[in-house]
Amino acid sequence: MIKKNDLILIGAVIILGLGIIFFINVTKTEGSKVLITIDGKEYDTFPLDEDTTFTVELDNGEYNTFVIKDGQVDMTEASCPDKVCVRHKEIHYNNETIVCLPNNVVLQIIGGEEDEIDAIAK
Amino acid sequence: MKTKKIATYGLLVALAFILSYVETLVTIPFPPVPGMKLGLANLVVLAALYTMGGKESLVLSVLRIVLVGFTFGHPSTMLFSIAGGLLSWILMLLFMKTKWFSLVGVSIVGGISHNIGQILVAIYIVDNINIAYYLPYLLITGAVTGTLIGILGAMIVKRIKNVQNT
Numbered sequence: 001m002i003k004k005n006d007l008i009l010i011g012a013v014i015i016l017g018l019g020i021i022f023f024i025n026v027t028k029t030e031g032s033k034v035l036i037t038i039d040g041k042e043y044d045t046f047p048l049d050e051d052t053t054f055t056v057e058l059d060n061g062e063y064n065t066f067v068i069k070d071g072q073v074d075m076t077e078a079s080c081p082d083k084v085c086v087r088h089k090e091i092h093y094n095n096e097t098i099v100c101l102p103n104n105v106v107l108q109i110i111g112g113e114e115d116e117i118d119a120i121a122k
Numbered sequence: 123m124k125t126k127k128i129a130t131y132g133l134l135v136a137l138a139f140i141l142s143y144v145e146t147l148v149t150i151p152f153p154p155v156p157g158m159k160l161g162l163a164n165l166v167v168l169a170a171l172y173t174m175g176g177k178e179s180l181v182l183s184v185l186r187i188v189l190v191g192f193t194f195g196h197p198s199t200m201l202f203s204i205a206g207g208l209l210s211w212i213l214m215l216l217f218m219k220t221k222w223f224s225l226v227g228v229s230i231v232g233g234i235s236h237n238i239g240q241i242l243v244a245i246y247i248v249d250n251i252n253i254a255y256y257l258p259y260l261l262i263t264g265a266v267t268g269t270l271i272g273i274l275g276a277m278i279v280k281r282i283k284n285v286q287n288t
Contacts, residue, residue, distance in 0.1 A: 001276055006227035006269075013234065013265040020258035040249030081196045084157035087149075095252045099244065102198045106248050 031094040031109030034066075034073045039104050048073065048092065048109075056105055064105045066098075073107055075100070126286060130174060131182070133282075138166035138186040146194045154259045161233050161267050163190075167211060168229050168275040173282045176215045183207045201247075202240045209239030225279065229272030234264035 036043040036056060046052060048071045055065040055077075064085065065077040074090035075098050085100035091109055098107045141162040150158045163186055170179035187207050191200035210232040217223055217231045237260035245253050 002226050003224045005223050009227050010265050013261050017258040017261035087156035089153050097252045
C-alpha cells in the first residue's frame with residue numbers, strides 16, 4: 001500500500017522542516033519593542049523592558065489585550081471566536097508574531113540590533 | 123446522475139460534515155502552532171478523489187467548506203478554508219495522476235498544501251510576511267497528519283469501492 005516514494009516524501013518534508021526550524025533558531029535575536037498592526041496599518045509600539053497591560057480596541061467593538069512582562073509579550077484576552085492568539089506562547093525574539101486573524105491584529109517583535117551586539121559582547 | 127452516485131455524494135457529505143464537527147472539538151496542544159487541525163475532512167476529499175473522480179471531489183470539498191463555514195465554523199475563516207481546500211485539491215489531483223505516490227503520499231501532499239494555502243491567505247490579509255515563520259512547523263505536522271489521514275483514507279476507499287461494486 002505505502003510506496004517507497006511515500007516514505008521518501010515524508011522524510012524529505014520532515015528534514016526540510018527541521019532544517020528551516022534549525023536555521024531560524026540559530027539566527028534569531030532578542031527584540032526590544034513590540035509593534036501592533038491593525039488591518040495591516042501600524043498602530044503603536046511598546047518597549048519590552050517596561051511591564052504593562054494594554055487593550056487594543058477596534059472600531060467594530062472587538063478587542064485584544066496583551067501583557068508585557070519580563071521582556072516578553074503575551075496575548076491574554078481577545079474577543080475573537082477561536083482564541084488561537086490567546087493560546088499562542090509568549091514572544092520576545094525579533095520578527096516573532098502573535099496573530100489574531102479574526103480581528104486582523106498582529107503583534108510583532110522588532111528592533112533588536114542593540115541587543116544583538118550585547119549578546120555577542122557577552 | 124445515477125442513483126448510486128447520488129447516494130455516494132450523500133454519504134461523503136455527511137461524513138465530511140461529521141468529521142469537521144469532531145475536528146472543532148479537538149484542540150491539539152502543539153505550542154509552536156496553536157489552532158493546528160488534524161485535517162480529518164481531507165479524508166473525504168481524498169476518498170472522493172479515488173472513488174468518484176476529480177470533479178466530484180471538488181464539489182464535495184466546496185460543499186463541505188460552505189456548510190461548515192455557516193454552522194460550526196466562522197464565516198471569517200471560510201476564506202482560509204477555501205484557499206487551503208482549493209490548493210490541496212489541485213495538487214492532490216495532479217499527484218494522483220502522476221502515480222508517483224500511493225494514496226498516502228497524495229494525502230501528505232494534500233495536508234501540506236492545505237496549510238500552505240492558508241498561510242498564503244493569512245500573509246495577504248494581515249500584510250505581514252513573518253507569518254511564514256509557521257511554515258516549517260506546518261510542513262512537519264502536515265507530513266504526520268497527512269500520513270495518518272492517508273492510511274485511514276485507504277481503508278475508507280476500500281469500503282466505498284465495495285459498496286459501489288454491489
